[in-house]
Amino acid sequence: MHLYVHVPFCARRCSYCDFAIAVRRNVPSAEFTGRVLAEWEAGQSAPWWSEVGPIETIYFGGGTPSQLDAAAIGQLLDGIRRRRPVAARAEITLEANPEDVTPALVAAWARAGVNRVSLGVQSFAPNVLEWMHRVHGPEQPARAVAALREGGIGNLSVDLIYAVPDTLGRDWRADFDRALALMPDHLSLYGLTVEARTPLGRWVDRGAAHPADESRAAQEYLEANARLRAAGFEHYEVSNAGRPGFHSRHNLAYWTRAPYLGLGPSAHSAVGTRRWWNVRDWSKYRVAEPGREVAGDEHLTPDQVRLEALYLGLRTRSGVAASMLPENLINQWIDAGWASRVGSQVGLTPDGWLRLDALVTQAAGA
Numbered sequence: 001m002h003l004y005v006h007v008p009f010c011a012r013r014c015s016y017c018d019f020a021i022a023v024r025r026n027v028p029s030a031e032f033t034g035r036v037l038a039e040w041e042a043g044q045s046a047p048w049w050s051e052v053g054p055i056e057t058i059y060f061g062g063g064t065p066s067q068l069d070a071a072a073i074g075q076l077l078d079g080i081r082r083r084r085p086v087a088a089r090a091e092i093t094l095e096a097n098p099e100d101v102t103p104a105l106v107a108a109w110a111r112a113g114v115n116r117v118s119l120g121v122q123s124f125a126p127n128v129l130e131w132m133h134r135v136h137g138p139e140q141p142a143r144a145v146a147a148l149r150e151g152g153i154g155n156l157s158v159d160l161i162y163a164v165p166d167t168l169g170r171d172w173r174a175d176f177d178r179a180l181a182l183m184p185d186h187l188s189l190y191g192l193t194v195e196a197r198t199p200l201g202r203w204v205d206r207g208a209a210h211p212a213d214e215s216r217a218a219q220e221y222l223e224a225n226a227r228l229r230a231a232g233f234e235h236y237e238v239s240n241a242g243r244p245g246f247h248s249r250h251n252l253a254y255w256t257r258a259p260y261l262g263l264g265p266s267a268h269s270a271v272g273t274r275r276w277w278n279v280r281d282w283s284k285y286r287v288a289e290p291g292r293e294v295a296g297d298e299h300l301t302p303d304q305v306r307l308e309a310l311y312l313g314l315r316t317r318s319g320v321a322a323s324m325l326p327e328n329l330i331n332q333w334i335d336a337g338w339a340s341r342v343g344s345q346v347g348l349t350p351d352g353w354l355r356l357d358a359l360v361t362q363a364a365g366a
């Protein structure tokens with residue numbers, strides 16, 4: 001079993017972000033902690049608990065979990081452990097923004113059991129950070145990493161965004177070098193996408209911003225892949241690379257369709273073929289009766305299960321069983337340099353990952 005806790009609070013909305021967040025100057029940590037634990041308590045009577053094992057990973061995502069006060073993560077983990085066994089070697093991840101990280105906060109997280117931190121760096125270029133509406137400056141990631149390492153966080157991931165507009169003049173290679181110089185154990189790479197109802201979406205609509213073209217996005221992605229491999233990382237999923245032994249166990253649970261429970265506004269859950277998701281907004285979630293946070297649910301049909309297994313499997317380097325794909329399609333992909341076969345598995349290459357959606361559509365219709 002895997003647990004996700006969505007912490008919706010952010011200091012400011014980033015220009016590209018369409019996540020379920022609540023911008024707050026004063027974060028209501030105690031109210032949030034109490035409300036999430038009420039959802040946790042109410043969910044203890046769910047019949048599916050008998051189908052799942054101990055909790056192997058816990059992930060505090062957001063939003064910005066590092067915006068919560070020092071006591072909150074410990075209180076949440078204590079409440080979780082009071083009700084369900086958490087594996088002794090569980091991976092417990094917290095997403096943090098560089099400007100929030102202080103030695104005192106790191107000490108509180110480590111005491112609570114957090115052993116992995118994912119740091120939202122995105123870029124080191126001052127004009128890019130400003131354009132993204134990020135709160136931190138170019139020097140804060142290094143200070144945050146030093147505090148995290150000194151505080152005993154032995155598993156550190158860094159997020160970077162590639163394919164920002166040409167007009168920003170961003171030097172991708174220089175940004176990438178600075179990220180590697182932080183000596184992270186794991187690196188997540190996200191291509192900038194334009195979502196409606198975001199500041200970036202509005203800038204693009206009125207012609208004030210122009211997304212990078214596909215060829216530059218591909219060039220930056222493939223360059224990152226080559227440099228990660230040269231630096232000893234394994235690019236094990238379309239957006240993720242880790243040193244050996246440092247792949248994200250929590251995310252691997254999603255990609256291998258293991259059961260997971262999401263707590264907090266907008267959190268999604270999956271057990272067997274059942275999927276359900278909570279109300280999106282904190283303002284609605286906070287007043288919902290505990291146990292009645294769910295906004296929708298569905299049971300996957302066998303066709304949907306196959307599609308989900310294809311899409312999630314092809315995201316990973318280990319891919320899917322060759323028996324899930326027609327032989328002529330596999331050969332076509334291999335000839336084009338988009339896939340490779342290892343034993344009975346077929347996985348996409350980085351060139352294949354660049355066209356992941358199209359290849360999944362092709363496979364689903366085959």
Ligand code: SF4
Pocket residue numbers: 009010011012013014017018019021062063064097120
């Ligand atoms: S910090 Fe993360 S969740 Fe918050 S607005 Fe920025 S990208 Fe979105």
